[in-house]
Amino acid sequence: MQTKTKKSPYFYATKVLGKRMYYHIITFGCQMNEHDSEKIAGLLSGEGYRATDDLPQADIIILNTCSVRDKAEQKVFSLLGRMKPLKEQNPALILAVCGCVAQGMKGKIRQRAPYVDLVFGTQNIENLPLLLQEVRAKHRPRIEIIEGRISPTDRHNLVRQSNFKAWVTIMEGCNNFCTYCVVPYVRGRERSRSNREIATEVRELADQGIQEITLLGQNVNSYGSDLAGEVSFSGLLALLNNIPGIERIRFVTSHPKDFNSGLIYALRDLDKVCEQIHLPFQAGSNNILSAMNRRYTREEYLEKVQLLRETVPGVEISTDVIVAFPGETEEDFTQTLDVLKQVCFESIFSFIYSDRPLSQSKIKAPRLPYQTSLARFERLWQLQNQITSEINQTLIGKKMEVLVEEFSKTDPGLLTGRTRTNRLVHFAGDKSLIGRFADVEITEGGKHSLRGQLVF
Ligand code: SF4
Secondary structure, three states: EEEEOOOOOHHHHHHHHHOOOEEEEOOOOOHHHHHHHHHHHHHHHOOOOOEOOOHHHHHHEEEEOOOOOHEEEEHHHHHHHHHHHHHHHHHOEEEEEEHHHHHOOOOOOHHHHHOOOOOEOOOOHHHHHHHHHHHHOOOEEEEEEOOOOOOOOOOHHHHHOOOOEEEEEOOOOOOOOOOOOHHHHHHOOOOOOOOHHHHHHHHHHOOHHHHEHHHHHHEEEEEEOOOEEEEEEEHHHHHHHOOOOOOEEEEOOOOOOOOHHHHHHHHOOOOOOEEEEEHHHOOOOHHHHHHHHOOOOOHHHHHHHHHHHHOOOHHHHHHHEEEOOOOOOOHHHHHHHHHHHHHHEEEEEEEEEOOOOOOOOOOOOOOOOHHHHHHHHHHHHHHHHHHHHHHHHHHHHOOOEEEEEEOOOOOOOEEEEOOOOEEEEEEEEOOOHHEEEEEEEEEEOOOOEEEEEEEO
């Protein structure tokens, strides 16, 4: 969705160059990064740039990076290597790196890829127009990384990806320092936006036709704890639930230690809050949870899930699991499988542990051999595939409300939409349904999505 953008003073300078300028953004990682890319696109549009998918046409290419997994970081450098010929063909091209890898590696990015022109941090997004001007005017690279505040990028300047769904940042950063995670180092400590500011943004989104919002934060459950007199996260949900025009409210991510009964009752009582939650448990053994510094036990996690299932009928739960954390024994891993069996998650995201430069020093136990890690990863997925397939069978014949999003990427003859529980459903239907709610009866349950037919 191209929202109306304000023109900065540099806009006119961009135009007098006599040539239309183009940008291309490549985004890695989580929804927070996707949302940051919307802000970046908005700022560049305000400067007179247009989006392009044709890389040789681009005047600026921005890699918005993720450093949660080692693989994501490796991908950034391999992609930068592939961009080098573009830079050689067009020396005026500005190659920029932002996001968590930029925040964590700072100047080291240019040591590995000296042809990068601009490196900017997660808190520097709003300075992008100025940084670009400096790089162009002074013909020298620029690195700008600051820390410790929410990027105040003007929300009116976003180029949103959807006309009816939107992300809304409610807080940034994390205070938890899980031993495998770089987020507190690259996104800083927790900073919440005021509930008035968030409510104003959501009202404006509703006025623009947005029907579904996803509230973003590294740890939404501790929303407001850094602000005097602010409402709690469940209080914020209650406030947003009253905004006319918004039909669905989602949020990510929740930390099990801060996940409380207040939020469970909010999920039960607030009609627009979708009955779906992502609640990462990471490991089933208390030894490993302690080594990860997660600050909850397996028993506490299972108790909270039980209360959630009893209180919120039909709730679907997804999770994150780390396999082969250093020191993980066969018994520890068996306990992870046991949590999977007890909870029956509708979906999981799992990773084999990899060392992260900023946090790995806290982990003393020996790393597991790759073959052992891979074998455990495969056993985990065998079990989860079986659980998912059994759950999906129980959905056949059920009528579900979907928000219709687009034509299917894999089968353009079908529409796709998402249920309140965030299930992807493919079904035959007319283009006019896109952006609207429809009732679909589930006819088939696949591994990653469902199939259905419209109910009239
Ligand atoms: S809670 Fe742990 S895993 Fe989540 S962002 Fe914070 S440090 Fe990282």
